[in-house]
Amino acid sequence: MDHTNIAPEQRPQHNGAPPAPARRAHRYERPKVAVDTVLFVVDGGRLKTYLVQLKSGPLRGKWAFPGGLVRVGEMLDDAARRQLLSTTGLECAYLEQLFTFGDPSRDPRAHVVSVAYMALISDPARVAVPSHKYAAGGWYEVPGQLPPLAYDHALIADYALSRLKAKLAYTNIAAFVLPKSFTFKELEDLYAAILGRSLDRRNFRRRIAAMGLLKKLPVKRYGPHRPAGLYSFRKQTLQVVQML
Amino acid sequence: MDHTNIAPEQRPQHNGAPPAPARRAHRYERPKVAVDTVLFVVDGGRLKTYLVQLKSGPLRGKWAFPGGLVRVGEMLDDAARRQLLSTTGLECAYLEQLFTFGDPSRDPRAHVVSVAYMALISDPARVAVPSHKYAAGGWYEVPGQLPPLAYDHALIADYALSRLKAKLAYTNIAAFVLPKSFTFKELEDLYAAILGRSLDRRNFRRRIAAMGLLKKLPVKRYGPHRPAGLYSFRKQTLQVVQML
DNA sequence: ACAAAAGTGTTGGCAATACACCCATGG
């Protein structure tokens, strides 16, 4: 891009701005940059996402994904991680940028451009502690009824879910939602939960095997009935399978 | 997201900022938002993109995609269109957001978060006139040797090309690069140019026909040899073909 | 022995690939 016009002098006046504004700060006014993160977890075979309830402002009482403004000098990913940590106390295992929402009216108070992220954590046991900055916080099953969302967060929720679904098909993204070792059935249930439909066990095993991302562990999980073989992903970093 | 902390008072101090800054404006400092647009055109069977050469600043002489800062109250798409129009005089037929690049060091002068876009125009005849804000401007064939790029624009270029390639497979995105009517051969050449490889004519016709996005016109194009049937896309808006 | 979950193969249809010849026109 051209950042030549970073100096405000070179910038054309924007619509209806007074030519000689009273407060100099106003001339420099620019949209702010925020990140909003859709955090997913799978708990008991259900896909859930974390929401916080706003405490003040015109949208008080509405719910939103954890997020906030980006600082000068901060990477976008770092901003997302920082907000997630300060809001939920959780460090995500996976973080991916989704899309940037910039409608000036998405936030009634100011023009805030929001870079949406999706994050995954693998341990549903660590329950997030709501920050004092919010009225409440909690996990909500998705797809399903979410409480009334602030801003354009309903859009962001849809976007995140469809991205997650798509990535199941050709990556090992499930590695970031599952514990280190798991049974084939658990993997299948995870896929079924996210995709919202059940899968044929045999075809599923075949497809997953074809991806070649799993390794079989030499142990089994014993339960009330026939023991199940345990597996883990070969790599804990995102792998993309070529499907030419 | 939480925009609760829009009020600067609620915002935590960022790294190393003096607790009582001399200039109040500094306390309010935030990353700026820009858009950068990769404009593609197909001219003579070659895919080309438009670049401008920076006139001043630490990156003087380097080349960049048209772009600039977003104004308060402006939609991101509108910002991209505005910059494209002011830089090249062109109105794009198609515009799509790609990704947002936010590395604070991507611009040596300031922290500028850039929302990258891809744009398509159909008429290679309209030659862009370089704006006076730039030392030069011109079309460069891609994939191919581009001049030295400023910022992280090499990344953006790669990203745009791969997105364009991917969309050929399951959308009528070619509609925005071709004139209203065209021959099958022209369409095939377009695909070949963008994908960087040649295609089997018969299989290509079959696949395109299967997408069902074309209609055959009752006229032919006469040339020095056998006339070719003319086609057009049924819809001039983006259509996505389901491939279950 | 029985209940419960784990594990395993085969078949048919569809879609993608590879491949070569005839056609229509202008010169």
Next chain:
DNA sequence: CCATGGGTGTATTGCCAACACTTTTGT
């Protein structure tokens, strides 16, 4: 009639979806 690009069909292959029974363990 010839040169040039336009237009067409078939055979094979690999992939994906549908489908049901046997095995292993705990109780």
